Amino acid sequence: MEWLTFWRGIAAGIKNFFRNGWLSIATISIIVLTLFIINSVFVISLIAKETLEDIQNKIDVSVYFKGDIDENKARELVGVINKMPDVREAKYFSKEEALVAFQQKHSKDDVILKSLEELGNPLQPSVSIKMKNPDAYQDILENIKASQYKDLISEVDYYSEKKPIIERLNNIIKTIRKIGVVIVSIFAAIAVLVTFNSIRLTMFNYRREVEIMKLVGANPWFIRLPFIVEGMLYGFFAAWISLILFYPAIYFSLPSLNSIAPNIDAINFIHAQAVKIIAIQLGSGVILGAISSLIAIRKYLKV
Amino acid sequence: MIKFHNVSKIYSGDVVALRNINLDIASGEFVSIVGQSGTGKSTLLRLLILEELPTVGQIMFRDRDIITFSRKEVPLHRRRIGVVFQDFKLLNKRTVFENVSFALEVAGRSSRDIRQNVSQILDIVGLSEKANKYPTQLSGGEQQRVAIARALVHHPEVLVADEPTGNLDMINTWEIIELLLRINKLGTTVLLATHNKDTVDRINRRVVALDKGMVIRDQKEGKYMI
Numbered sequence: 001m002e003w004l005t006f007w008r009g010i011a012a013g014i015k016n017f018f019r020n021g022w023l024s025i026a027t028i029s030i031i032v033l034t035l036f037i038i039n040s041v042f043v044i045s046l047i048a049k050e051t052l053e054d055i056q057n058k059i060d061v062s063v064y065f066k067g068d069i070d071e072n073k074a075r076e077l078v079g080v081i082n083k084m085p086d087v088r089e090a091k092y093f094s095k096e097e098a099l100v101a102f103q104q105k106h107s108k109d110d111v112i113l114k115s116l117e118e119l120g121n122p123l124q125p126s127v128s129i130k131m132k133n134p135d136a137y138q139d140i141l142e143n144i145k146a147s148q149y150k151d152l153i154s155e156v157d158y159y160s161e162k163k164p165i166i167e168r169l170n171n172i173i174k175t176i177r178k179i180g181v182v183i184v185s186i187f188a189a190i191a192v193l194v195t196f197n198s199i200r201l202t203m204f205n206y207r208r209e210v211e212i213m214k215l216v217g218a219n220p221w222f223i224r225l226p227f228i229v230e231g232m233l234y235g236f237f238a239a240w241i242s243l244i245l246f247y248p249a250i251y252f253s254l255p256s257l258n259s260i261a262p263n264i265d266a267i268n269f270i271h272a273q274a275v276k277i278i279a280i281q282l283g284s285g286v287i288l289g290a291i292s293s294l295i296a297i298r299k300y301l302k303v
Numbered sequence: 304m305i306k307f308h309n310v311s312k313i314y315s316g317d318v319v320a321l322r323n324i325n326l327d328i329a330s331g332e333f334v335s336i337v338g339q340s341g342t343g344k345s346t347l348l349r350l351l352i353l354e355e356l357p358t359v360g361q362i363m364f365r366d367r368d369i370i371t372f373s374r375k376e377v378p379l380h381r382r383r384i385g386v387v388f389q390d391f392k393l394l395n396k397r398t399v400f401e402n403v404s405f406a407l408e409v410a411g412r413s414s415r416d417i418r419q420n421v422s423q424i425l426d427i428v429g430l431s432e433k434a435n436k437y438p439t440q441l442s443g444g445e446q447q448r449v450a451i452a453r454a455l456v457h458h459p460e461v462l463v464a465d466e467p468t469g470n471l472d473m474i475n476t477w478e479i480i481e482l483l484l485r486i487n488k489l490g491t492t493v494l495l496a497t498h499n500k501d502t503v504d505r506i507n508r509r510v511v512a513l514d515k516g517m518v519i520r521d522q523k524e525g526k527y528m529i
Contacts, residue, residue, distance in 0.1 A: 217410065
């Protein structure tokens with residue numbers, strides 16, 4: 001008998017949903033709009049994140065070796081650095097590689113090229129280090145300086161040149177991230193409130209029905225069930241519609257997205273993450289709908 | 304069967320709705336509760352179906368104090384009491400049949416059982432032919448009969464009617480009262496709250512008169528007097 005009541009509750013919810021055609025459409029439209037806004041904020045934050053990572057990847061620190069060192073020893077150190085925590089990449093540049101790079105960089109500057117010819121190769125071999133965590137440069141350099149390899153090193157460009165720039169970049173990145181979190185939270189809160197409110201208004205129509213159900217001795221869960229089902233249906237349809245609308249929206253705004261963040265491939269990202277995106281969207285829509293109905297109907301359900 | 308023992312209901316702000324009510328109603332009785340508007344008739348009935356709780360006192364139903372019922376027991380208690388109101392409280396988007404079957408659905412009865420019972424009860428209230436109509440297509444008297452059918456369909460021990468004829472004309476009023484008397488004859492205890500003097504005088508059964516929240520008269524075969 002319990003199952004019978006359960007199925008009846010679900011059937012009643014589905015019936016209500018279709019019986020209130022226009023009201024359902026209005027409620028869904030509002031939820032679709034809020035979900036759409038959330039999606040947009042999500043994409044924007046994705047672009048921001050990608051751009052910030054791009055900038056972070058450009059940061060590196062070079063450790064210069066003394067000119068006359070044993071290259072094998074230097075390569076050994078590079079291997080050790082690569083194994084240290086937080087290191088993204090450590091790359092060895094020999095004297096010759098450094099020269100080629102330098103010549104390329106200044107290929108249009110005759111004075112420099114000419115003076116190089118006279119000097120021979122004054123450049124030192126070096127290791128360029130990129131960290132996953134930009135806060136960790138100082139630590140790793142201290143580690144290297146304290147290690148058995150310290151005698152190989154002549155100088156580090158961190159303290160004199162790069163430290164202030166890296167620190168400033170780090171601050172900017174951190175601030176942007178913080179602002180991003182705040183904006184996403186605000187929009188999420190707005191979406192939740194708007195969804196909740198529109199479902200609450202819909203449920204206002206059912207106060208009479210709830211009153212009568214109570215009167216004829218329905219138990220509270222049987223009263224709630226149809227409304228929860230209805231709320232879930234709102235979330236379910238709204239999630240699908242917003243996904244369906246969002247896909248072409250991304251597709252057509254792709255050129256302008258790529259002009260901001262050339263590395264980002266939004267369509268591929270969506271394809272790769274399709275299951276996750278749909279699951280999150282449907283899951284949050286359905287759960288939000290159910291909870292909103294539950295809270296909204298409570299008001300009329302004082303047993 | 305029903306006993307109100309020293310029951311008082313005081314709303315916030317010291318508004319006294321009921322004052323020290325003592326009332327004993329036997330199974331199978333037909334009791335009219337009379338009094339002017341605002342004397343506590345509705346409050347008395349609302350206490351019986353646990354829509355509200357008394358401030359003090361006991362309300363016994365078949366030797367159990369209903370005030371002590373748990374949340375789970377409240378719906379079960381309400382299924383033992385059918386309720387009818389002045390404004391019918393029908394669902395306009397459901398047919399007559401659905402309005403009545405609703406009461407059995409919530410009790411978890413099987414579909415076959417529901418069909419049988421609803422047809423039978425619509426027969427009793429004389430609405431078999433309007434089973435597929437919607438409440439808005441019916442007259443006031445017919446709507447009230449649907450409400451009575453809904454209240455009776457799970458065979459309650461008590462039928463509580465709160466001003467059931469308040470919105471009806473003379474003829475319809477008397478039809479409803481006759482229906483209530485017939486239901487009472489079939490064994491259901493009936494509690495009727497009304498301020499309609501003619502009705503009470505013609506019923507000629509027990510009358511409990513309330514004034515300012517107190518019982519001022521309780522007569523076995525009473526007339527409407529205040």
